[in-house]
Amino acid sequence: MSVRLFHADHVLPGDGPSIADGAVVVAARGHELPEGSVVDVGRATEVVPRHSGADVVRAKGVVFPGLVNAHTHLELSSMRGRVPGGRGFVAWVTGLIGTRREMAPEEDAEGVALAMDELVQSATVAVGDVTNTLAAVTSLARRGIGGAVFHEVFGHDRASVLRRVEGLRVEREERVSQWPTSDLTYAPAPHTLYTTHPDAVRALLDGARARGVKTSLHMAEHASERRAIEHDDGPVPEWLLGMTKHRPAFPKKPLFDYADELGALSPDVLLVHLTDARLEELVRVREKGAPVVLCPRSNLTIESRLPPLLAVREAGIAPALGTDSLASSPSLDVLGEAKALADRFPSVPAWELFQMASWNGARALGRADLGRFAKGTRPGVFVVDASIQGDPAAFMLANLRLPRRQLASRFSESQG
Structure with missing residues (x-):
């Protein structure tokens, strides 16, 4: 597959409010964008149909950029x-x-x-x-x-x-x-x-x-x-x-x-x-x-x-x-x-x-490629695995000790 799709309970895009039942799509090897680049982001009901056949990862909790x-x-x-x-x-x-x-x-x-x-x-x-x-x-x-x-x-x-x-x-x-x-x-x-x-x-x-x-x-x-x-x-x-x-x-x-x-x-x-x-x-x-x-x-x-x-x-x-x-x-x-x-x-x-x-x-820092999920950016994809009630950003700030797990690197495999 040339993309990976992360379907999450919540997506914090980095440049706006959280998206409930959201999805982030990232380029994989063979895509026209560099590997690790964001291809799409939004509500899962809109994003998933646009990428039929994608490698889907279902993530509980909140997904966010590096x-x-x-x-x-x-x-x-x-x-x-x-x-x-x-x-x-x-x-x-x-x-x-x-x-x-x-x-x-x-x-x-x-x-x-x-x-x-x-x-x-x-x-x-x-x-x-x-x-x-x-x-x-x-x-x-x-x-x-x-x-x-x-x-x-x-x-x-x-x-x-x-x-x-x-x-x-x-x-x-x-x-x-x-x-x-x-x-x-x-x-x-x-x-x-x-x-x-x-x-x-x-x-x-x-x-x-x-x-x-x-x-x-x-x-x-x-x-x-x-x-x-x-x-x-x-x-x-x-x-x-x-x-x-x-x-x-x-x-x-x-x-x-x-x-x-x-x-x-x-x-x-x-x-x-x-x-x-x-x-x-x-x-x-x-x-x-x-x-x-x-x-x-x-x-x-x-x-x-x-x-x-x-x-x-x-x-x-x-x-x-x-x-x-x-x-x-x-x-x-x-x-x-x-x-x-x-x-x-x-x-x-x-x-x-x-x-x-x-x-x-x-x-x-002058890095338009980082910090948010937007087409063409390469911020990396991370998740906090948790059952979240209410505002996911407020949850993250109230629970700083919860592990933050990387789902996708901002680099291609060849870049390490």
Whole structure:
């Protein structure tokens, strides 16, 4: 047969409400579409007759596309539970740096290996991985997890940080032939506007733009970031002085004006966190077309606050979700982020929260082939086997520990 048909009690398409008694049809070997591609989706009463003779798999429970974790730091996976939160970002990151200095390299390798297992078990097929070491790239490729790698740059000494930017450009040219998979894009990325010289921010964003790839920026994560940029005071400048023996002078401009001036409010720059963003700033982000990634459990750990989801929605933004690192989040399950939002914002439909962990994440990373069941996409097909009463998306968020089983890979057999 050239197609496989999955007939399920419920289908969560990833980009809309669930479909009761639904079906998803996927190309098999010999089909005109690449193997693993979605051919059809909808109500079973409509889809099944269109594919008579198909290889039919009857699935109980809910069938859904592979998930997308749009912001994480996989190389920090050995830090799970080692950094206390609740005292604000500066205290948290100081603890992170101190703890990390004491760790052995083999602990990082073990942490990355366990992280890969966790991503696979949670049905995650793509990530936006922010890295300083590229430690997870080979493992991601080996496990068939795609997405984007954002190579982080920071520093306020203009000459040295621009040398770093140029060095990464040269390294990228050398790395092309050795990069383990075309399923992962690569782009250097500024860490934040307060830890990276403005000329380096411009150079990094311009470089990614020229190559047609997306990059990433931690933005409006905490109130002390705004305080530093807008008033040149607060805990951040003194923290940087203690860390680097250099106290940069900040521009004393509105945070989002400064971001716009540097080119950061753009469709090719993922703005991550926005925990401290205001409605009028979020409207501006939407007007500029910048993709947004929220990391609610990390924000709760570090600052004891959630991102302003209702304001994000009011501004017309369809956010993606990310887990951030295991130094600040309890797991790499991006549906855990959706559950944290569901608990605090019960008025938001569960399917919309699921969409943030699937299709919205795929769009944020520039991967129109992932995150939803639509003709031509290749998101993989997964199932939670259960007898479900009521809303299947709400059921999934309330039962995160139930196994998620893969029914169909997004790859052909020849691709592994």
